[in-house]
Amino acid sequence: MLPKTMRAWCARAYGGPEVLDLRELPLRPPGPGEVLMRVEATTVSSADRRIRALDVPRGMGPILRAVFGITRPRNPVLGAEFTGIVAAVGAGVARFREGDAVIGFPGARMGGHAEFARMPAKGRLVPRPASMPLEAAAALAFGGSTARHFLRRAGLRAGERVLVIGASGTVGSALVQLARLAGARVTGMTSAPNLALVAALGAEPRDYHAAPLPPSGEAWDVIADPAGALDWARAQALLAEGGRYLAINAGLGAMLARNRGGRRILAGPAEERLDDLEALAGLADTGAFRPLIDRILPFDALPEAHARADSGRKRGSVVVLGAPYLTA
Known part of the structure; x- marks a missing residue:
C-alpha cells in the first residue's frame, strides 16, 4: 500500500543550498498513463544547481525565469534524473509493472529529489540493466544525453580530432567516452589532480594550468566546451577548416552568433530524448560507457x-x- 505522503526537498526561492527545505508533501496515486516510482538514487546535476541558484549564462535570466518561475522555481522539487522501483502504475500502462527497476530522466520537468517520482509511462523511462550499480544508473541520463545531443549535432566522424574542455565533469566525461566510441581522437583538458582519471576514460589528458589553452598551431575538428571556458572568437582560432565549436554552456550571444569562415558554432539547450536514454542504458550494460561518480551522499x-x-x-x-x- 502506498503512503499518503512523501518527503521531498523543495526550493522555496532562488539562492544557495540554504533555500532547500525538507517537506512532507501529499502523495497521490498515478493517473492514467502514469508510473509512480520509489526513488532509490538521484543526482544533483548542473541543471539542478543552475535552476536552484538561477545561475544561468548571460542574457538567459529573463527567459529562464519565464520558463521555470519568476521569483522561485515553479516546480520546487528539483532532480533531473533518478533510478528507482515502480511502486504503482496508472490505468492503461502496459510498458511497466509494479516492482520493475527503472531509470528515469524527467529532465527540465524535474521531480527526482523526493521519496517518489511520477512520470508518463511513454516518457523518458527505461528498464534498469541488472548489471548497473545503483549510483551509475542514477547518473546515466543527464551527462550522457547532453553529450549525445551535441555530438549528434556536430556530425562527429571517426578519425576527427576532438578537444573536450572540462573533461572530468559530468558532461565532459560523457563526451570523452562517447567521442572515443565514435572513433574520434580525443584530448581532454582538466586540472592536474584529474589527469589520470581523464586518461583512464580514453583521452589524451592536458593540464589547464600548464597550458591554459592549446597552442594556436593545433587545429581541432570539434571543440566541446561544457565548462564555458571559451567564447566564439577564441574558439574560431583553434578550429580546423569545417570545425565545430560546441558551446554547451552558452549564453544568448552564443546562440545568436554567426558561423564564420567555414567554422560553425552549435549552441542552445540539449534535447531530452527517449532513444538517447535507451542507447546509453545499452552501452552501460555492456560496459562501454560508465557515468563518472564524484561521491555518494544520503538523502x-x-x-x-x-x-x-x-x-x-x-x-x-x-x-x-x-x-x-518501509513498506509496512
Whole structure:
C-alpha cells in the first residue's frame, strides 16, 4: 500500500543550498498513463544547481525565469534524473509493472529529489540493466544525453580530432567516452589532480594550468566546451577548416552568433530524448560507457550535494541515495 505522503526537498526561492527545505508533501496515486516510482538514487546535476541558484549564462535570466518561475522555481522539487522501483502504475500502462527497476530522466520537468517520482509511462523511462550499480544508473541520463545531443549535432566522424574542455565533469566525461566510441581522437583538458582519471576514460589528458589553452598551431575538428571556458572568437582560432565549436554552456550571444569562415558554432539547450536514454542504458550494460561518480551522499544530505555541485570541483556526478522506505 502506498503512503499518503512523501518527503521531498523543495526550493522555496532562488539562492544557495540554504533555500532547500525538507517537506512532507501529499502523495497521490498515478493517473492514467502514469508510473509512480520509489526513488532509490538521484543526482544533483548542473541543471539542478543552475535552476536552484538561477545561475544561468548571460542574457538567459529573463527567459529562464519565464520558463521555470519568476521569483522561485515553479516546480520546487528539483532532480533531473533518478533510478528507482515502480511502486504503482496508472490505468492503461502496459510498458511497466509494479516492482520493475527503472531509470528515469524527467529532465527540465524535474521531480527526482523526493521519496517518489511520477512520470508518463511513454516518457523518458527505461528498464534498469541488472548489471548497473545503483549510483551509475542514477547518473546515466543527464551527462550522457547532453553529450549525445551535441555530438549528434556536430556530425562527429571517426578519425576527427576532438578537444573536450572540462573533461572530468559530468558532461565532459560523457563526451570523452562517447567521442572515443565514435572513433574520434580525443584530448581532454582538466586540472592536474584529474589527469589520470581523464586518461583512464580514453583521452589524451592536458593540464589547464600548464597550458591554459592549446597552442594556436593545433587545429581541432570539434571543440566541446561544457565548462564555458571559451567564447566564439577564441574558439574560431583553434578550429580546423569545417570545425565545430560546441558551446554547451552558452549564453544568448552564443546562440545568436554567426558561423564564420567555414567554422560553425552549435549552441542552445540539449534535447531530452527517449532513444538517447535507451542507447546509453545499452552501452552501460555492456560496459562501454560508465557515468563518472564524484561521491555518494544520503538523502538527508542533499543540500550538501548542492554545495558540492556549486564548488566547481566535482569529478562527475554527485549521487544522492533515496530516503529509507518501509513498506509496512
